[in-house]
Amino acid sequence: MQTVKYKDMGLVGYEQCWDYQRSVFDALVGAKAPAEGAAGKVSQDPVLILCEHPHVYTLGRSGRKDNLLAGEEYLRSIGAHFVTIDRGGDITYHGPGQLVGYPIMDIEALGLGLKEYITLLEESVIRTLARYGVESGRSQGAPGVWLEADAGRPLRKICAVGVRSSRFVTMHGFALNVTTDLGYFAHINPCGFTDRGVTSLAAELGRKVAVDDVKEIFKREFAGTFGVELRV
Numbered sequence: 001m002q003t004v005k006y007k008d009m010g011l012v013g014y015e016q017c018w019d020y021q022r023s024v025f026d027a028l029v030g031a032k033a034p035a036e037g038a039a040g041k042v043s044q045d046p047v048l049i050l051c052e053h054p055h056v057y058t059l060g061r062s063g064r065k066d067n068l069l070a071g072e073e074y075l076r077s078i079g080a081h082f083v084t085i086d087r088g089g090d091i092t093y094h095g096p097g098q099l100v101g102y103p104i105m106d107i108e109a110l111g112l113g114l115k116e117y118i119t120l121l122e123e124s125v126i127r128t129l130a131r132y133g134v135e136s137g138r139s140q141g142a143p144g145v146w147l148e149a150d151a152g153r154p155l156r157k158i159c160a161v162g163v164r165s166s167r168f169v170t171m172h173g174f175a176l177n178v179t180t181d182l183g184y185f186a187h188i189n190p191c192g193f194t195d196r197g198v199t200s201l202a203a204e205l206g207r208k209v210a211v212d213d214v215k216e217i218f219k220r221e222f223a224g225t226f227g228v229e230l231r232v
Contacts, residue, residue: 009051046105053094055080063090067189087172089162097179108168156197
């Protein structure tokens with residue numbers, strides 16, 4: 001069973017966390033490069049980062065900036081900023097009350113391809129939500145975790161997923177809305193969609209939910225879904 005180091009970074013600036021992600025990612029990729037002469041002998045442990053971020057909008061390499069509906073000066077006025085990053089996907093929002101996870105792992109060592117990895121990452125979130133009695137699933141052609149349209153509400157996203165990989169090493173990951181202020185999504189077309197909604201676990205349950213409680217459940221579901229052991 002592969003061991004994955006668990007790192008809880010709490011509320012951390014996006015760029016600070018991104019720098020740490022890249023340091024782990026580069027070490028794992030470098031250890032697999034033929035020039036290193038040590039393919040398959042990874043000296044850097046795989047890592048699962050869980051955290052929250054201050055208000056930030058991030059745009060993936062395949063995204064369109066016109067899906068950001070507010071100017072950067074306005075974003076500053078509401079305590080947010082904008083970053084273009086190296087994951088797949090379009091624009092999304094991160095902020096307090098959102099559980100963000102970055103698994104940085106050699107998925108080849110787990111016998112997985114990228115599509116299978118993303119499916120299992122989504123499944124970890126789906127199982128976490130099920131522990132709260134919230135039924136969720138996938139939407140064709142749209143990565144992430146979604147809730148079906150019901151009671152006059154549209155199909156709505158509760159968790160965004162965007163990943164980068166090289167030599168089967170992953171970085172970036174998911175953002176699950178727990179008690180997120182959904183008003184911040186009004187300033188973007190989330191993931192490029194204009195006809196779908198967003199929601200949070202708290203909005204679906206009609207009560208507050210502690211991010212730390214969701215974090216503990218997710219850790220168990222992630223370990224079980226991927227068949228790995230988490231250690232501090």
